[in-house]
Amino acid sequence: MHVEPGESGIGNQPVRYGLAMTANFSVQTDPERGLLIFELEGFFTVDAVASLAAERDAALAKLGTEPNRHVTLCDVSRCKIQPQEIVEAFRSMLIDPRVAAARLAIVTGSSLARMQVRRLVDRPNLAFFPSRRQAEVWLFADTRAA
Secondary structure, X not given: OEEEOOOOOOOOOOEEOOOOXXXXXXXXXXXXXXXXXXXXXXXXXXXXXXXXXXXXXXXXXXXXXXXXXXXXXXXXXXXXXXXXXXXHHHHHHHOOOOOOOOEEEEEOXXXXXXXXXXXXXXXXXXXXXXXXXXXXXXXXXXXXXX
């Protein structure tokens, strides 16, 4: 989803806000592996985070896994450092126990982004990676051994 100043909408519609900050995000599912994938980029607003949470909820409903049994890969490697208000909005979204993933792999681009995300949430089964490939290996390491 592309977020720019001026429009509003949910789903595949662009969401625009009155700020000159632009956020892009996509939420994808891989039902065979019980995988939820987030790709985030740019600067977010509180409304953009709310739209992301709504898309996450819709994607989880389609994923079809039991509650808290899915795994999540979140690629923030193209995200900018966010203001504290946005960090808190993301934190609220990530700590919701009703939609928490069994494992959460975060792909970060810079050490600053990694430090900001690390402060965002402290939970078990959370790991940071420099690449999506490494994140996916970790997400599914237990299932390959079984």
